Structures are given as structure tokens and as C-alpha cells.
Amino acid sequence: MLEDLVVALVAAGSAGLVSLLASARVVKQYERGVVLRLGRLRSQIRQPGLTLIVPFVDRLRKVNMQIVTMPVPAQEGITRDNVTVRVDAVVYFKVVDPAEAVIQVEDYRFAVSQMAQTSLRSIIGKSDLDDLLSNREKLNQGLELMLDSPAVGWGVHIDRVEIKDVSLPETMKRSMSRQAEAERERRARVINADAELLASKKLAEAAATMSAQPSALQLRLLQTIVAVAAEKNSTLVLPFPVELLRFLERAGSAAPEAAQRPEAEPTAPPVRGPVPVEPVPLEFGHVESGRPQSEETEANIGHT
Numbered sequence: 001m002l003e004d005l006v007v008a009l010v011a012a013g014s015a016g017l018v019s020l021l022a023s024a025r026v027v028k029q030y031e032r033g034v035v036l037r038l039g040r041l042r043s044q045i046r047q048p049g050l051t052l053i054v055p056f057v058d059r060l061r062k063v064n065m066q067i068v069t070m071p072v073p074a075q076e077g078i079t080r081d082n083v084t085v086r087v088d089a090v091v092y093f094k095v096v097d098p099a100e101a102v103i104q105v106e107d108y109r110f111a112v113s114q115m116a117q118t119s120l121r122s123i124i125g126k127s128d129l130d131d132l133l134s135n136r137e138k139l140n141q142g143l144e145l146m147l148d149s150p151a152v153g154w155g156v157h158i159d160r161v162e163i164k165d166v167s168l169p170e171t172m173k174r175s176m177s178r179q180a181e182a183e184r185e186r187r188a189r190v191i192n193a194d195a196e197l198l199a200s201k202k203l204a205e206a207a208a209t210m211s212a213q214p215s216a217l218q219l220r221l222l223q224t225i226v227a228v229a230a231e232k233n234s235t236l237v238l239p240f241p242v243e244l245l246r247f248l249e250r251a252g253s254a255a256p257e258a259a260q261r262p263e264a265e266p267t268a269p270p271v272r273g274p275v276p277v278e279p280v281p282l283e284f285g286h287v288e289s290g291r292p293q294s295e296e297t298e299a300n301i302g303h304t
Helices: 002-023 098-103 108-126 129-134 136-152 170-212 214-229 242-260 293-303
Strands: 024-027 031-037 040-046 049-052 058-064 068-078 084-095 156-167
Touching (some): 024 031, 031 098, 040 098, 058 098, 068 108, 068 156, 084 108, 084 136, 108 136, 108 156, 129 136, 136 156, 170 214
Antiparallel strands (some): 024 049, 031 040, 031 058, 068 084, 084 156
């Protein structure tokens, strides 16, 4: 009789141990447990640690409460200004109500992924290309609002949505490159024109100052000569000084005025008396035959 009692106690203990092991569950720190008893939701959410359920009656569903990073596949669409682009994004979300995440939706991860893809396509169609490239913060906020509205009913909170990359066609990239180059060229020309305007004003002020002191221009010319002469491989050409040019100009204008004045008639010198003239003796020789007399006469005059 005692042996039967011991065997019964051992069997009961073994059954209890097996039942305890079958009903024991461990919920991790980042998880929460949702219990379904005979298909009905239990209101109590099991907290992290060791928890017990009724074997073969209760079913425990563990829900991860960590922030999930889900990449959204690249979606191709046409923007409002008729440009074909491919846009991919990333969604950060977490479960805030484990019971709703288990009861309201079959697979909340798959549901959030599909909703993110459709919302991304909608954002592409409503936006311009410039907004996709430069105004991403506003588009991210719009995507977050579009995803957060239905996700609240699933017990999911959308933490953040970010557009990761925008792929453009090659033709559009070349067009944008030419546009950026033209814009940089325009700004360079504007800056150069402003510099020329400022330099012209300063040169006008310098010319006004030098016009009051002509020697300042000569000093400036000498400084320029010194600066140019510092290079040994240069050829120096010196211009005429400005004062010399002005002197030649005044001299050239004075010459025609003198030419236009009437010339004075020459006055004869006063005659004081007869001027004595000494006679020159001339010797005449005989004339040879074949020689003109005039030549003989010229010869005699030369001897004289």
C-alpha cells in the first residue's frame, strides 16, 4: 500500500513538473506578452520575466517593442513637373500597444511596409523635382503623417520617415549640370561686373586727384617703370611724358598763327656815298688755233 502511495506521489510530482515546465514562459526585456485563452484576448499584458500560462489552453504571443528600421523599396514615379524618378526611403517605427498589434492586423510589419510604399508613390506624384532634391524635410513630415494615421489603429507609432535617395535619368542629370554651370557663369559675370564698376570709380577718383597735381602722374609712371623693370625678361617701352606732348601741342598750335601774320617789307640800307671799285688788270694772250677765244680769256683771267 505504501509503495503504491509513493508511486502515485512520484507520478503526481512528475506530472506537476511537466505541467509547470509546459506552462512556464520567459518574456524578454524588450518584449511584451499577449495571452489568448481559448481564442479570447486576455486583458492582462505579460511583462518581462517569467510568466505562467495554462497549458493547452492559453497561447502566448510575444511582441517586440524595439524600434524597427524598415527600408522601403525604390519606387518609380512621375513628379508633378513630369520627371521620372526613383525614390527609396526608410521607416522607423515601434509597437506601442501589443494587443492592438496582434488583434487589429495580421502582420503589422508587412502592413507598414505596404503603406510606406503607397505613400511614397503618392508623395512623388504630388511633389516637384526641386522639392524632392532640396526640400526633403517637408516631404519627410508629409510621409510621416500619411503613415501615422492608419498605423495608430494597429498599435504602431511611426517614429520617423526619411527619403534616402532620389535617382534621376542620365539626360536629366546632364541638363541639371548644364543649368548649374550656367548659373555659376552668371554669378561669376555679375561679380566681375561689380568689381569693374568699383575699380572704375576708384580710378576716376585717382585721376581727379592726379589732375590737380601733374607731378603725381610722373611719379606714378616712374613707379610703373620700376615695377616692370623688375622682370629681367621683359621689354620696356617708355612713352612720351604728358608735359612734353602738351608742349608740342602748344608749339604746333602757335606755328599756324605766326604763318598767318603779314610779313614786313625789307628796308633798303641807307646809301652814304659811292663805293670805290678797284680795277682788276686783265691780260689777254694770243688765241691758238682750234681753241675758242673765250676759253683763252678765261684762262688768262684765272692766271691773273
